[in-house]
Amino acid sequence: MNYTLREMMTIMAAREIHDGDIVFCGTGISMLAAMAAKHINAPNSITFFETGAIDSKLEEIPLAVSDSRVMYWAASNGGLLDAFAAMQNRITGDHVIGILGAAQVDKFGNLNSTSIGDYYRPDARFPGSGGACDVASFVPRCIIFMQHEKRKFPNKVDYLTSPGYLDGPGGREKAGLMTGGPTAVVTNLGVMRFDDKTKEMYLACYYPGITPQKILDNMEFSVDITRAKEAAPPTERELKILREEVDPQKIIL
Amino acid sequence: MGTNAGKVMPLEEAISRFVKDGCHLSIGGFTLNRNPMAAVFEIIRQKKKNLHCYAHSNGTGIDELIGAGCVSRLEIAYGGNGKAAPTCIRFRAAIQRGEIQFEDYSNYQMSLRFHAGAMGLPFIPTRSGMGTDIVNFWGFSQETRAKDSKLPKKKLEVVDNPFEGWCGATKVILLPAINPDVTIIHVQKADRFGTCRMEGLTYCDTEQAKAAKNVIVTCDELVDPELLRKTPEANQIPFIHVSAVVHVPFGAYPTACYNYYDYDPQYLAQASKFAKDDKLYGDYLNHFVYGVKNHQELLDMMGSERLVKLAADKRTGYATNLDRR
Numbered sequence: 001m002n003y004t005l006r007e008m009m010t011i012m013a014a015r016e017i018h019d020g021d022i023v024f025c026g027t028g029i030s031m032l033a034a035m036a037a038k039h040i041n042a043p044n045s046i047t048f049f050e051t052g053a054i055d056s057k058l059e060e061i062p063l064a065v066s067d068s069r070v071m072y073w074a075a076s077n078g079g080l081l082d083a084f085a086a087m088q089n090r091i092t093g094d095h096v097i098g099i100l101g102a103a104q105v106d107k108f109g110n111l112n113s114t115s116i117g118d119y120y121r122p123d124a125r126f127p128g129s130g131g132a133c134d135v136a137s138f139v140p141r142c143i144i145f146m147q148h149e150k151r152k153f154p155n156k157v158d159y160l161t162s163p164g165y166l167d168g169p170g171g172r173e174k175a176g177l178m179t180g181g182p183t184a185v186v187t188n189l190g191v192m193r194f195d196d197k198t199k200e201m202y203l204a205c206y207y208p209g210i211t212p213q214k215i216l217d218n219m220e221f222s223v224d225i226t227r228a229k230e231a232a233p234p235t236e237r238e239l240k241i242l243r244e245e246v247d248p249q250k251i252i253l
Numbered sequence: 254m255g256t257n258a259g260k261v262m263p264l265e266e267a268i269s270r271f272v273k274d275g276c277h278l279s280i281g282g283f284t285l286n287r288n289p290m291a292a293v294f295e296i297i298r299q300k301k302k303n304l305h306c307y308a309h310s311n312g313t314g315i316d317e318l319i320g321a322g323c324v325s326r327l328e329i330a331y332g333g334n335g336k337a338a339p340t341c342i343r344f345r346a347a348i349q350r351g352e353i354q355f356e357d358y359s360n361y362q363m364s365l366r367f368h369a370g371a372m373g374l375p376f377i378p379t380r381s382g383m384g385t386d387i388v389n390f391w392g393f394s395q396e397t398r399a400k401d402s403k404l405p406k407k408k409l410e411v412v413d414n415p416f417e418g419w420c421g422a423t424k425v426i427l428l429p430a431i432n433p434d435v436t437i438i439h440v441q442k443a444d445r446f447g448t449c450r451m452e453g454l455t456y457c458d459t460e461q462a463k464a465a466k467n468v469i470v471t472c473d474e475l476v477d478p479e480l481l482r483k484t485p486e487a488n489q490i491p492f493i494h495v496s497a498v499v500h501v502p503f504g505a506y507p508t509a510c511y512n513y514y515d516y517d518p519q520y521l522a523q524a525s526k527f528a529k530d531d532k533l534y535g536d537y538l539n540h541f542v543y544g545v546k547n548h549q550e551l552l553d554m555m556g557s558e559r560l561v562k563l564a565a566d567k568r569t570g571y572a573t574n575l576d577r578r
Contacts, residue, residue: 027335027336028336050360051283051454051456052454052455052456053454059569059573060571060573060574063285063335063336063337063516063518063577064283064284064285064286064312064334064335064336065283065284066282066283066284066285066286066287066310066335066454066456066509067285067286067335067509067516067571068286068453068509068511068512068515068565068569068570068571069569069571070454071453071454071511071570071571072569072570072571077453077454077455078454078455079364079454079455079456079457079458079459079460080283080309080360080361080364080456080457081361081364081365081368081457081460084360084361084364084381088361088379088380088381090421114357114386115348119386119390120351120392121349121351122348122349123349124345124349125332125340125344125345125348125349126340126345127331127332127333127339127340127341128329128330128331128332128333128357129330129331129357129358129359129360129387130310130330130331130333130359130360131330131331131359131360131361132359133359133362133381133382133385133387134359134360134361134362134381134382137380137381137382137383137385138380138381159386159390160384160385160386160389161385161386161387162385163382163383163384163385166384171384172384173423175383175384175424176380176383176384176411176422176423176424176425177380177383177384178380178421249577249578250578251336251577251578
């Protein structure tokens with residue numbers, strides 16, 4: 001069955017979400033992954049937005065986390081303070097999985113969504129943290145969406161907006177952050193994970209038709225590829241649900 | 254704040270009375286929802302200058318204020334606007350060209366800062382952001398901070414938890430409070446004294462309003478006080494915080510207003526296209542902002558056929574099946 005890389009990425013991220021997880025999602029493909037998980041493999045997962053909506057009934061895809069579509073049939077419509085408090089608070093925060101995107105990610109999963117070049121007069125300015133730094137600071141698990149390109153996987157991020165493992169093992173604790181950090185980086189070529197001991201990124205799987213070498217060619221730093229396996233492509237059921245129930249209007253797909 | 258009656262006034266008057274050149278301003282809403290757009294356009298028409306803006310993720314409104322040259326300093330968490338502009342275009346241009354001074358925080362940090370301002374605290378702690386460049390890079394120079402008595406001397410401060418590991422925290426970040434000179438919000442319903450009822454998400458509007466010296470409320474419906482008093486638990490902002498009330502139907506347009514109307518995807522996409530080019534953006538402002546006397550004239554220009562399509566569905570609160578591609 002034919003599928004696009006975007007569909008593959010969405011399904012790979014959806015598979016990271018466990019039933020019962022509280023899923024913090026942003027806009028675009030991260031929202032799609034959260035919705036796909038709920039429809040496919042994690043029916044009791046709960047979508048959660050930084051704007052304050054929790055367990056919304058997403059009959060249509062929201063174009064932003066402020067979209068009125070996230071307000072419909074929510075358990076409650078609060079505000080930003082409510083949303084972030086639920087993640088900073090360990091009682092609920094420990095059950096949240098975040099989905100984030102960025103312009104750059106380094107080998108320890110630190111993210112840049114602020115700027116490229118000199119901070120004060122950047123070559124390229126991006127939106128900034130939004131809630132990403134907060135989520136990355138608070139929650140124990142994070143999925144990161146990236147396009148696999150050399151400049152997006154640099155040795156050092158130009159600006160560290162959202163904390164991954166900072167400078168490696170013990171880095172978060174030393175800085176005063178809660179334990180946690182990214183668990184998977186889902187790209188258009190494969191999925192990377194982080195070594196339990198070194199906290200460094202390694203290649204966990206590559207998509208059918210992609211080689212581990214191609215992935216290395218698209219990164220400035222090198223990662224361990226010895227653990228990499230070929231990923232299982234999306235199943236017919238996954239694709240059907242994604243296309244017909246999750247985004248029938250083809251707004252993001 | 255204001256305990257008196259007589260707060261209802263035209264938008265032109267509310268803006269000219271409370272929004273002064275160089276004042277510290279925050280606006281309500283979030284990216285493409287419930288931005289006080291009628292007020293934003295009026296600020297642009299009145300050619301206000303050197304505004305110091307505080308924003309968490311106030312996409313549409315802040316980007317227009319920056320594009321029109323009203324803003325000289327910005328404290329912000331997120332300059333993006335959904336599908337129409339993943340990075341707000343005039344915001345990006347202004348920073349890349351060095352036209353505005355800016356300071357980056359996160360959404361929670363900005364929200365907490367308004368919350369502290371509303372509580373009368375000098376600062377507030379959080380566990381968000383340690384080890385990041387939000388801590389390391391300060392946008393405003395010491396000189397800028399020293400010159401304006403309304404700016405704290407520091408962006409933030411990381412300190413050891415004085416309660417020695419209580420709640421598992423070794424360190425926290427202290428964030429300075431924000432007390433804007435003016436906060437402008439757009440709400441679904443308000444009465445003539447300024448009591449507000451927001452429907453759907455409140456974002457950070459309540460804290461932004463309660464932290465401000467003056468609050469301008471624009472509302473889609475100016476309702477009888479009795480209607481709000483019957484269910485006070487549904488009201489978020491009591492009248493004591495509010496200085497001016499302005500009745501502006503479709504006052505959040507082209508952003509959305511839950512239960513009333515959706516965002517206008519066509520307007521947002523078109524504005525983004527214009528924003529990419531200085532000359533086109535100038536033409537856009539001349540036509541859609543300076544070219545009309547007030548918000549009603551902008552709505553008339555859009556035409557009722559277009560606005561009807563944005564009308565919120567009664568069941569869901571948004572315009573179902575709206576063409577959003």
